[in-house]
Amino acid sequence: QVECTINGLGERAGNASLEEIVMALRTRSDSFSLSTGIRTEELYRASRLVSDLTGFVVQKNKAVVGANAFAHEAGIHQDGVIKEKLTYEIMRPEDIGRASNKLVLGKHSGRHALAARLRDLGFELAGPELDRAFKKFKDLADRKKEVYDEDLVSIVTDEATKIPETYDLDYLHVISGTGVVPSATVRLRKEGQVFQDSGVGDGPVDAVLAAIDAITGLKGRLQDYALRAATSGKDAIGEVSMKVDFDGTVVSGKGASTDVIEASARAYLNALNRLMQASTQRTKDVGP
Incomplete structure (x- = not known):
């Protein structure tokens, strides 16, 4: 054994x-x-x-x-x-389960090319799943000259680990720099409604999280934060993983974007949505 x-x-x-x-x-x-x-x-x-x-x-x-x-x-x-x-x-x-040949895709690559490459990487996607992955791929291809296998894996695994979104990021604006107090304005969507607020912090990420806390009414404390570049180059996807303590409950979150600040916001929202989903599930289990 x-x-x-x-x-x-x-x-x-x-x-x-x-x-x-x-x-x-x-x-x-x-x-x-x-x-x-x-x-x-x-x-x-x-x-x-x-x-x-x-x-x-x-x-x-x-x-x-x-x-x-x-x-x-x-x-x-x-x-x-x-x-x-x-x-x-x-x-x-x-x-x-890793592809030996690295085929580079770009913004002119079509849906069938993406599906074929994902199949080579071990992912069988069709229907709505493929549609969502293709939309993310096109969005990324518009920002990057070339999309690598690691980018595709990041897109698919991010979709696979996604949970029902209570809060969804709609808009993000950050002001930061030398001699400037970092500030952020965040707009979130929840069940068709739009909520917007601002926050300041020690850095741009801290300011973004403060703005999100102002909207949700929940206060999270970062316990762990990790940033990984999925590929090389200045336009690489940044994958942010974090652990957040919400009043004694520690939740993991993950977000990805070519913008590190946006990736951090998405990771924090991912953790927040996990917390709210778990709370909803406990309420259902207890019953009326």
Whole structure:
């Protein structure tokens, strides 16, 4: 028996990583003569999903599922990989559900091209799901010259982990700079109604959160905040993960945007909506 968790998550010092154990047994089957019955092609997606739900970012240099797991920078390594992948890779990206070829999409790419690329990445989207993903893709493609696989994964996983939105971000305006007190104006939508308020803070993110608190009447305190660039470049998608304490209840939130301030606002709203959904569910469970 092996006790392990996806991404090695654990309350204090972590646990053995499921994906590392499974792939070690698979790649060294000649030595261990053991199998798990786990569909390894789902490992990468499972890792991303757990990361998005918990707010714990997978470090880039993590074995098997880290962003650098199949990256080769040194010239001699690149030459070796091109000639024979097994020279430096004991497993293939496809083995864990990552596409080996990186097709770059742009604003002229159509719905079918997006669906095909998502299929290569292990996501079968159709109907309304594909429509929502395509809309997000087009919005992103208008802001970025090129949309990479990591951007697409971010779009899909963000959609998959979405919860019913009580509050939705409609407008955001921030003023910040040297010698200026950071301030923000935020407009939110809730059940067809629009609410707007302003706030100030120690920085632009703090000001945005203060404005949101002024609208909702709830006061959240940041316990943890992490920012990760989904891709390289100045126009990369920024993924913000945070943990927020609402009067003793700690909730995780996640948001993504090419604008870090907007991503932070969306992550905070995501946490706020999770809190309100949990409160609604408890009320339903108790009953009248």
